[in-house]
Amino acid sequence: MSPNTELAQAEVLFFEDLRPRLNGLAYRILGSFSDAEDAVQDTFLKWASTDRLEIENTAGWLISVCTRRCLDVRRTGDRARMDYVGAWLPEPIQVAVPPEAETRVELASSLSMAFMMMLERLTPKERAAYLLHDIFDLSYDEIAETLDISEPGGRKLVSRARASVSKSKTRHATPEPRQEEFLTAFQSAVETGELGPLARMLAQDARLSTDGGGKVAAIRDPIVGCDAICDFVSRNLRRYWAELDWTRADLNGSRGILIQADGQTSSAVSATFDEAGFVQEILIVRNPEKLHSLNPVQIH
CATH class of the missing domain: 3.10.450.50 (Nuclear Transport Factor 2; Chain: A,)
Structure with a gap:
């Protein structure tokens, strides 16, 4: 096996390890797992066509590209949703719940239907900024670069979103x-x-x-x-x-x-x-x- 082939396989394995995290981000932004999978695959294709040597932080780069792709999809989807017949609810997913109690509770609170519906009341950029910072631990500088805004602007988006989340009380876990x-x-x-x-x-x-x-x-x-x-x-x-x-x-x-x-x-x-x-x-x-x-x- 050539060194280039080994490198290519290692890169694919890295992406596959990150895929559940990207799927989680995309699903929370879009409310549709099928759309989330498409957005993550688009992210992979863009990454595959990019000179990876120019990327300093691969995980951060992939999360940023995936977020931008999701926001593009939201803009199209939000127009279509105006014509949706009846109530719109997030697409339900069967989650492979981890056995660790702490991780299980955190996952449940950030994927619950109540939380997903609350996210729908935020603007797309508020939703993305909040998820990137409070759920996926990106810095305000990284959020600003991802959303093409200033660092203070990113802080304001996260602050407004946090206020809505706190007011709605959707992050508690029911036994x-x-x-x-x-x-x-x-x-x-x-x-x-x-x-x-x-x-x-x-x-x-x-x-x-x-x-x-x-x-x-x-x-x-x-x-x-x-x-x-x-x-x-x-x-x-x-x-x-x-x-x-x-x-x-x-x-x-x-x-x-x-x-x-x-x-x-x-x-x-x-x-x-x-x-x-x-x-x-x-x-x-x-x-x-x-x-x-x-x-x-x-x-x-």
């Missing part, structure tokens, strides 16, 4: 037994019609949202309130889901359910919780385009 308690109560309500356990877990201002993307049946506006949600579960979900297959899954670092019909996943169900452990929102993704790649993935 897994509480998550499982909800999933059991929700499934029982659909299959048996017993609503009591589910109702006791819902916050009074709880919401239920579904994302069908105009491709399958789904409610367009969120259902708000414990009574209204229980009525919807009893009158609608029980009619269509009671006889389907239910499978537990780790969705976005938390426990969720995949609803399957004829071996195909037709819905992904997850929930967000307030700090007291009550269910704040039930999220049901039904858009087939967001369910076709629900295989376990590695993401950092």
Whole structure:
């Protein structure tokens, strides 16, 4: 094997080791894992066509290029999302959760559907700056270079984003037994019609949202309130889901359910919780385009 071939293989291995980290960054910016994979592959192709000897910090270079590519994709996607039918929810992912308790909690809090939805309320540059600094540990100088802004400007973006994150209180982790308690109560309500356990877990201002993307049946506006949600579960979900297959899954670092019909996943169900452990929102993704790649993935 020639020295050049060995070097090329080593570089590819380096990129593959970094790929889960890049996928994690891209997914958090885009809210779509399929788009994230495309952005990371575009990053690889640009890196492969660049003279690597001119790159001082390869990891930093790749993260910067990936971020810029994601912001380009966001600009196109945000225009398309204006015409999206009904509620838009992030694409759910099955995460290969690490066994280490501390890493597991950190991963869950930064990938949760609640956190992903909060990120959507930030501007693209606020989102990127916050993720780069607080999740991926880049310096303000690196952020400024990546986003083509001044260093003080990068600090302001991170500060504004932190304020939104703190206000929304989305970075707390709900204990897994509480998550499982909800999933059991929700499934029982659909299959048996017993609503009591589910109702006791819902916050009074709880919401239920579904994302069908105009491709399958789904409610367009969120259902708000414990009574209204229980009525919807009893009158609608029980009619269509009671006889389907239910499978537990780790969705976005938390426990969720995949609803399957004829071996195909037709819905992904997850929930967000307030700090007291009550269910704040039930999220049901039904858009087939967001369910076709629900295989376990590695993401950092």
